[in-house]
Amino acid sequence: MASKLQNEIKKRKPFDRLEEEATLNCLRTVDYMQSRTAKLFRRFGLTSSQYNVLRILRGEAKPLPSLEIASRMIQQVPAITGLIDRLEKAEHVKRHRCEKDRRVVYVEITDTGLAVLNKIDEPLVELQTQFFAHMPRKDLRELIRLLEQVRSGAVED
Template sequence: MTKNQLQNELKKRRPFDSPEQESILNILRTNDQFQNRFGRLFREFGLTPSQYNVLRILRGEGKPMPCQEIGERMIQVVPAMTGLLDRLEAQGHIRRERCTEDRRVVYIELTDSAKKLLQRMDAPVSELHKQLIGHLTTAEMKQLSRLLEKARLSVQSKLP
């Protein structure tokens, strides 16, 4: 039996135990490589992937948002959202404002400098997307997205 690409990359001698195992390991391996490339790009702009994600969410909303809602929209779960926001505030990228009606709610707003930073990042981020996955056809990317969503929805439906 010939080895497949993932077996070669992992220097795995025997075949995978199941197609499920091979698929999961392919997803994890690809995710790791993509995260490394995006992490490198974001570091060039003084951000972590999570910090970029917060700024991207705020820009997309176009108005101040409650901290909790930002946390719910994150691509990856961040256990220490307050610390993440503290660092963004220290860098001058966000402002916080407590809600006058409910003091437990804190609204987060982008600063002008963060908006300018995101504008500078738009082209390099878009170019990296193209470098990483632009070799796939539009139909292949749509199929990949559908399959990943199907896998993710299956996991989400089984959570307690």
């Protein structure tokens, strides 16, 4: 009997390995969730990465060095400077050079950045709720545990 993913992608033969099917299921799910959240963020003039930076800064409630922000990102970005440049141009963040070490740049969320996050909060909660509305809380906790287990076995290059 064909798996749901096998039917969705119209794969004629079963997957060769469970690891392949699990990986493709994760990737397809992430793609679905990313495209829906990206569409929401675009309504507010942000990308997912820009939202992530603002979320980090709001949560910390103080300026952070740009490299610290980069280390906390959900999705790793190769050019944190360019990302912060665009947020600064939109007046969502402002930068301050460290007086003790001029190489360190602190980034602070502005009132404009906080305001856009406040507008996003409710529709984002609604979207996230839609993603998982059909799942019992017990299953959500298990999903979280399993995803963390996958990442704990990952080897960095």
